[in-house]
Amino acid sequence: xxxxxxxxxxxxxxxxxxxxxxxxxxxxxxxxxxxxxxxxxxxxxxxxxxxxxxxxxxxxxxxxxxxxxxxxxxxxxxxxxxxxxxxxxxxxxxxxxxxxxxxxxxxxxxxxxxxxxxxxxxxxxxxxxxxxxxxxxxxxxxxxxxxxxxxxxxxxxxxxxxxxxxxxxxxxxxxxxxxxxxxxxxxxxxxxxxxxxxxxxxxxxxxxxxxxxxxxxxxxxxxxxxxxxxxxxxxxxxxxxxxxxxxxxxxxxxxxxxxxxxxxxxxxxxxxxxxxxxxxxxxxxxxxxxxxxxxxxxxxxxxxxxxxxxxxxxxxxxxxxxxxxxxxxxxxxxxxxxxxxxxxxxxx
Amino acid sequence: xxxxxxxxxxxxxxxxxxxxxxxxxxxxxxxxxxxxxxxxxxxxxxxxxxxxxxxxxxxxxxxxxxxxxxxxxxxxxxxxxxxxxxxxxxxxxxxxxxxxxxxxxxxxxxxxxxxxxxxxxxxxxxxxxxxxxxxxxxxxxxxxxxxxxxxxxxxxxxxxxxxxxxxxxxxxxxxxxxxxxxxxxxxxxxxxxxxxxxxxxxxxxxxxxxxxxxxxxxxxxxxxxxxxxxxxxxxxxxxxxxxxxxxxxxxxxxxxxxxxxxxxxxxxxxxxxxxxxxxxxxxxxxxxxxxxxxxxxxxxxxxxxxxxxxxxxxxxxxxxxxxxxxxxxxxxxxxxxxxxxxxxxxxxxxxxxxxxxxxxxxxxxxxxxxxxxxxxxxxxxxxxxxxxxxxxxxxxxxxxxxxxxxxxxxxxxxxxxxxxxxxxxxxxxxxxxxxxxxxxxxxxxxxxxxxxxxxxxxxxxxxxxxxxxxxxxxxxxxxxxxxxxxxxxxxxxxxxxxxxxxxxxxxxxxxxxxxxxxxxxxxxxxxxxxxxxxxxxxxxxxxxxxxxxxxxxxxxxxxxxxxxxxxxxxxxxxxxxxxxxxxxxxxxxxxxxxxxx
Numbered sequence: 001x002x003x004x005x006x007x008x009x010x011x012x013x014x015x016x017x018x019x020x021x022x023x024x025x026x027x028x029x030x031x032x033x034x035x036x037x038x039x040x041x042x043x044x045x046x047x048x049x050x051x052x053x054x055x056x057x058x059x060x061x062x063x064x065x066x067x068x069x070x071x072x073x074x075x076x077x078x079x080x081x082x083x084x085x086x087x088x089x090x091x092x093x094x095x096x097x098x099x100x101x102x103x104x105x106x107x108x109x110x111x112x113x114x115x116x117x118x119x120x121x122x123x124x125x126x127x128x129x130x131x132x133x134x135x136x137x138x139x140x141x142x143x144x145x146x147x148x149x150x151x152x153x154x155x156x157x158x159x160x161x162x163x164x165x166x167x168x169x170x171x172x173x174x175x176x177x178x179x180x181x182x183x184x185x186x187x188x189x190x191x192x193x194x195x196x197x198x199x200x201x202x203x204x205x206x207x208x209x210x211x212x213x214x215x216x217x218x219x220x221x222x223x224x225x226x227x228x229x230x231x232x233x234x235x236x237x238x239x240x241x242x243x244x245x246x247x248x249x250x251x252x253x254x255x256x257x258x259x260x261x262x263x264x265x266x267x268x269x270x271x272x273x274x275x276x277x278x279x280x281x282x283x284x285x286x287x288x289x290x291x292x293x294x295x296x297x298x299x300x301x302x303x304x305x306x307x308x309x310x311x312x313x314x315x316x317x318x319x320x321x322x323x324x325x326x327x328x329x330x331x332x333x334x335x336x337x338x339x340x341x342x343x344x345x346x347x348x
Numbered sequence: 349x350x351x352x353x354x355x356x357x358x359x360x361x362x363x364x365x366x367x368x369x370x371x372x373x374x375x376x377x378x379x380x381x382x383x384x385x386x387x388x389x390x391x392x393x394x395x396x397x398x399x400x401x402x403x404x405x406x407x408x409x410x411x412x413x414x415x416x417x418x419x420x421x422x423x424x425x426x427x428x429x430x431x432x433x434x435x436x437x438x439x440x441x442x443x444x445x446x447x448x449x450x451x452x453x454x455x456x457x458x459x460x461x462x463x464x465x466x467x468x469x470x471x472x473x474x475x476x477x478x479x480x481x482x483x484x485x486x487x488x489x490x491x492x493x494x495x496x497x498x499x500x501x502x503x504x505x506x507x508x509x510x511x512x513x514x515x516x517x518x519x520x521x522x523x524x525x526x527x528x529x530x531x532x533x534x535x536x537x538x539x540x541x542x543x544x545x546x547x548x549x550x551x552x553x554x555x556x557x558x559x560x561x562x563x564x565x566x567x568x569x570x571x572x573x574x575x576x577x578x579x580x581x582x583x584x585x586x587x588x589x590x591x592x593x594x595x596x597x598x599x600x601x602x603x604x605x606x607x608x609x610x611x612x613x614x615x616x617x618x619x620x621x622x623x624x625x626x627x628x629x630x631x632x633x634x635x636x637x638x639x640x641x642x643x644x645x646x647x648x649x650x651x652x653x654x655x656x657x658x659x660x661x662x663x664x665x666x667x668x669x670x671x672x673x674x675x676x677x678x679x680x681x682x683x684x685x686x687x688x689x690x691x692x693x694x695x696x697x698x699x700x701x702x703x704x705x706x707x708x709x710x711x712x713x714x715x716x717x718x719x720x721x722x723x724x725x726x727x728x729x730x731x732x733x734x735x736x737x738x739x740x741x742x743x744x745x746x747x748x749x750x751x752x753x754x755x756x757x758x759x760x761x762x763x764x765x766x767x768x769x770x771x772x773x774x775x776x777x778x779x780x781x782x783x784x785x786x787x788x789x790x791x792x793x794x795x796x797x798x799x800x801x802x803x804x805x806x807x808x809x810x811x812x813x814x815x816x817x818x819x820x821x822x823x824x825x826x827x828x829x830x831x832x833x834x835x836x837x838x839x840x841x842x843x844x845x846x847x848x849x850x851x852x853x854x855x856x857x858x859x860x861x862x863x864x865x866x867x868x869x870x871x872x873x874x875x876x877x878x879x880x881x882x883x884x885x886x887x888x889x890x891x892x893x894x895x896x897x898x899x900x901x902x903x904x905x906x907x908x909x910x911x912x913x914x915x916x917x918x919x920x921x922x923x924x925x926x927x928x929x930x931x932x933x934x935x936x937x938x939x940x941x942x943x944x945x
Contacts, residue, residue: 032822035829039821041582043410043419045838045860046853047496051829054495057579082583086605087410089583096604152635163394164643168636173397173627173645177609180601292631294606302605307821 003332010328014321021320022313026068029309034060040084040307071313080317081310085302090314093299099189100170101288101295105280106190107211108218113273116223120230120269121262124238125253135227142224151217151290158213166212168292175206214291218284222276229272233265240264267338274330275323282319393664393918394644395944399624401921403648403934404631404640408605413587414554415489418498420841423551424932425608428626429472430554430593433463433482433531434545439927441845442747444545448477448555448594454541456883461533461544470615472591472598475557479526484558486524486533488567491517491574492585498552501843505540505547506533512578517571539881539888542747546844549929560592596621596938606630622923622941628932641665647921647942648934651914653732664919671913672736674842674928676743676850679784679796679835679906681708681717684866686831692783693834698771700778700810703834707782708865713775714903716766718756720803721796721906725758730795735909740899741840741854743910745928748847748879748892754900755907764807779810784835787824788817793837796908828864837908845929847892848880855899867904920944 029037034055041047041054055061059070074081080090088096123135158166170191171179178184179194187197192211195204237243238261246260247253285297296315303311407421414426434452437443446452449463469477489499493512500510506523507515525532535544547553562568564586567577582588591599594617597610607629612621629646631637637649638658651659659665685705687696694702708714723737739755742748768776784801786793794815801813813835818824827833838861843849853860856876857868875898879891915924915933923940930936 033826035826036822039825042496042825045825045840046418046843048825048829048860050496051825057495057581082581084582086408087583088589088604093604155635155639159643160639164645167643167645168640169629173400173402173625177400177625180609290633290636292629292633292636294630299605 007328007332010324010331014324017324018317018320021316022072023068025313025316026071026309027064029307029312030064030067032307037307037309040309071310075317080314083299083303083308083311083314085306085308085311086299090310093311094296094314094318096189097294097296097299100293101281101284101297103170103190103192103207103211104214104218104284104287104293104295105277107192107215108222108280109273109277111215111219112222112276113226113269115219116226117230117262117266117269119223120227121234121257121265123227123231124234124265125257127235132231135231139224139227142220142222143228145221147217147221147284147286148290150220151213151287154213154217155290167210168213168290170210170293171203171206172210175203179203210293214287214293217287217291218280222280226269226272226276230265230269233268234261237261237265263337267334270333270337271330274326274333278322278326282315282322393642393662395918395920396644397647398942398944400627401623401625401648401934401937401940401942402627402629402646403650404629404637404646405650405933406630406632407932408630409602409608411582411588412591412599412602413494413585414485414551414556415492415499416494416497416582416585416588417551418494418496420931422931424934425591425599425602425610425628426551426554426593427595427931428597428610428937429591429595429599430551430556431595432548432550432553432555434549436549436927436929439925441546441745441927441929442542444549448482452545456538456541459535459538461535461541462527463531463533465529465531466617467529469594469617471557471560471594472613473557473560475559475592477555477594478558479529479531481558482531482555483524483526484561484569485554485556487520487569488556488561488577489552490520491567492577493579494582495579498550498843501547501550501552505535505537505544508536517574537881538883541883543844543846543848543880546846546929550844551931554593556587557592561586564590597623597626600625621938623937626937641916641918644918646918648915648917650933651916653734656732656734656914659916666915666917666919666921666924668915668917668924668926669734669912671915671926672743672745672928673911673913674743674745674845675839676738676741676910677793677837677839677908678741678854678861679717679721679800679837679908680833680861680865681714681867681905682831682834682836682865683709683904684831685834690832692785692827692832694781698774698778698780701781703780703782707771707780707834710770710775711903712766712770715756716763716770717800717804718903718906719759719763719766720807721756721800721908722758722803723756723909726796726799727909730792730799731909731911734914735911738907738910740896740907741850742847742892742896743850746842746845746847746850748851748889750893750896753893753896756900756903758803760803760807763803767807767811776808779808779812781812781814782834783814783816785824785827785833786815786817786837787820789820790817790837793908796837797835800906831864831866833864842929847895848876851876851879851892851895854905855895862904865904867902872898872902 035051037060038051038054042051059067083090083093086093119135123132126132155168159168179186184198187194191207192204195207243256243261246256282296285301288295288298300315303315409422409425410419411417411422412425414430417423417426431447433447433449434444435447437445448466448469450466451464453462465477465479465482486502490502490512493499503509503511507519509515523534566586567573596613596616598613600609600611602608607627610626612624634652634655640646641649683706685693687693687705696702696704698704727733727735727737736744739753784797786797794817797815801815804811804813828836840850840853855862855868855872857873859868862868875895879888879895882888882891921940921942924935
């Protein structure tokens with residue numbers, strides 16, 4: 001199948017996916033009573049008297065179909081509703097919080113994959129030797145460490161004990177004022193990229209300094225899974241006939257591992273890596289909260305705990321879109337890694 | 349695999365393990381180590397961000413529109429950017445000084461306040477302040493009348509109602525009139541004279557630039573345009589996200605959910621603001637706030653009571669304590685519970701396995717409960733000493749407060765005496781069982797209920813109160829509104845520092861709390877109204893004293909506490925004074941400063 005047609009077909013699949021996801025979430029929120037859902041607007045006990053008017057204003061007591069239809073009608077007009085938790089339209093909220101999350105994902109994902117692949121390969125190549133055991137310990141540690149614990153510990157050491165060495169937030173106060181004033185131009189709101197585009201080394205270094213702790217936290221926690229997967233996949237590859245053939249031909253162990261075994265072992269890792277990126281890009285609540293690196297995960301979490309339905313639905317749309325897109329990219333990547341795979345067909 | 353590659357991998361592994369080893373002991377600091385650090389006072393806090401005041405707090409403004417703002421976080425930024433006609437005189441909530449008004453005169457015969465508008469005042473976007481701006485700001489607030497907003501406070505003294513639909517535009521127009529360079533407000537009763545000044549000190553009394561508003565699509569000042577702006581949806585008014593005040597700082601940026609930044613307004617009519625920038629960051633995580641404070645990256649952080657020990661002994665902080673907040677909390681006893689589908693009253697009968705819906709209508713039950721609560725323990729153990737015990741809703745600091753008001757004390761003998769007499773002795777004989785609800789997450793209220801439950805059980809093991817938590821929005825409020833809560837805890841903070849603002853919600857028939865306790869009655873409403881409208885200060889005080897005595901005699905609720913506040917600044921910040929009506933926690937920033945010395 002031609003690549004373009006395949007991509008279009010997959011993108012068209014987005015429509016039923018998005019409808020299904022929003023219908024499901026909207027349906028769940030209908031389990032709450034109108035009064036419960038009105039609490040988003042009536043935050044203080046002093047506003048209780050206005051509860052009936054709020055229910056009436058937002059149509060919270062209307063039938064499910066009417067409410068969903070109204071929301072869908074708004075969406076088709078490009079209006080995802082109003083996010084009460086951050087007091088701005090949902091689309092604005094997505095655009096505001098996405099850059100921070102994407103910045104984290106951009107830096108954390110390659111590190112997670114790279115270290116996971118390197119350690120996984122190393123462990124497999126040294127199966128049942130000290131290096132293998134060592135990587136297993138790291139994997140177990142990383143996988144079992146609660147993110148909030150690790151994050152707080154890193155913060156206490158590198159920000160607290162080392163007096164401001166690696167601070168939380170996205171930029172220091174001074175730099176934040178600088179990037180929001182002329183002549184600095186916010187092209188993407190991703191600080192590192194904007195710093196490069198503005199040729200401003202000071203902002204770049206500052207942004208990187210603020211990225212270290214959240215990226216390390218995410219890497220330590222997420223890398224373990226890739227590492228274990230890579231190890232298993234490598235062990236399987238190393239036992240295959242073509243690896244034995246390569247060895248029999250007298251190729252060095254380095255070449256056997258790099259050119260023959262690892263390339264094939266990467267296929268399952270590619271699948272998982274796509275989801276690692278998608279998982280990071282749709283927000284990592286705890287990391288974003290601890291390091292005051294407010295991204296889309298923090299916003300979605302706030303929306304969920306406050307029953308901010310327009311925000312939750314907006315986030316769900318974004319999330320579904322992201323995962324469909326990542327799936328698509330992974331499928332295309334398969335064809336590059338494994339020539340046997342053809343788009344739209346089963347593996348021959 | 350090359351040996352070099354393996355060595356590198358091994359080195360990285362060792363590095364990660366070392367990190368974990370360093371980290372583990374750090375997180376499991378023993379109490380002894382903690383104490384040592386506290387005794388040493390910790391490392392010096394460095395001086396940073398000269399000319400910039402940075403705070404970390406937990407409140408995100410809901411809106412920047414003064415006419416819509418009814419939450420503390422919004423009030424804080426509005427207070428720094430906009431100005432009102434008058435302001436409190438320092439920390440004294442009973443005296444006022446002119447701000448945008450140079451003079452203000454009361455005419456008792458005409459029931460009018462006349463404010464002379466200050467000349468030469470500029471708005472941040474260049475407009476000149478005029479009397480028309482003042483008239484427009486108040487009228488716009490009233491015709492907008494945001495759903496759930498604060499404007500009822502303007503309607504009550506000006507028109508004797510609570511919302512715009514009760515009146516016509518000519519009514520509103522007539523209540524605020526321009527006369528030359530003065531603005532005249534006509535009140536409905538002389539009793540509102542003081543309350544009016546207190547009310548317009550709040551953010552809802554802020555003055556906006558009429559031309560700026562109209563140019564940006566706001567109400568054009570005509571009756572015909574009112575339907576386009578009456579109860580506009582949240583987020584749709586221009587001032588919701590934009591600011592143009594006359595205050596010492598102007599809005600630099602509002603990064604929703606993250607931070608807001610203000611910068612000094614160079615054309616300010618008074619002395620220039622002491623800080624070039626004021627930045628408020630929203631940081632929910634306590635450890636992050638604390639480390640930022642200790643690193644000197646922020647000048648002020650919000651410290652929850654439970655974390656006070658972590659900063660109490662830090663050397664480089666200015667610590668202020670025992671600041672009496674104008675707020676209180678109580679345990680309310682519902683005298684007319686709705687028994688339908690109500691799992692919280694057991695059998696719904698006085699048979700030892702439940703309570704009847706009117707259980708608390710017996711005065712002896714209520715008084716027995718009031719005596720069974722251990723007020724001192726609550727303040728010492730629950731509030732960690734950061735509170736005082738109020739006798740009634742008229743708390744210390746309010747005009748009308750009686751420092752010698754009769755209060756309930758913890759007295760199990762008296763509690764027993766009343767409970768033996770309750771319901772003709774049936775309560776004592778058969779006992780009762782019900783569930784008290786608190787909003788989950790509020791451990792202070794939970795603990796208060798548990799104290800009461802344990803003490804009642806100690807008096808008579810047949811007295812059984814279960815304590816359960818429900819989410820505030822999805823659990824407590826729906827039950828409250830449907831009169832199905834038996835015993836519930838709620839708090840109240842001042843809108844304006846007058847006894848009426850507390851007496852009404854706690855005691856009137858239609859009060860916010862008393863309505864859901866069914867505790868109000870006509871005779872009491874008449875007394876509340878009489879106290880409000882009394883013009884003689886001494887007479888008014890006497891009337892509020894009487895109401896406080898009625899509270900004691902009726903015992904409709906158990907007064908839990910009046911919190912006292914603390915503030916934590918780095919030692920470089922100076923000039924703080926306490927006024928409980930200043931929104932936010934950082935205080936009167938215009939009067940404060942920051943220096944390395």
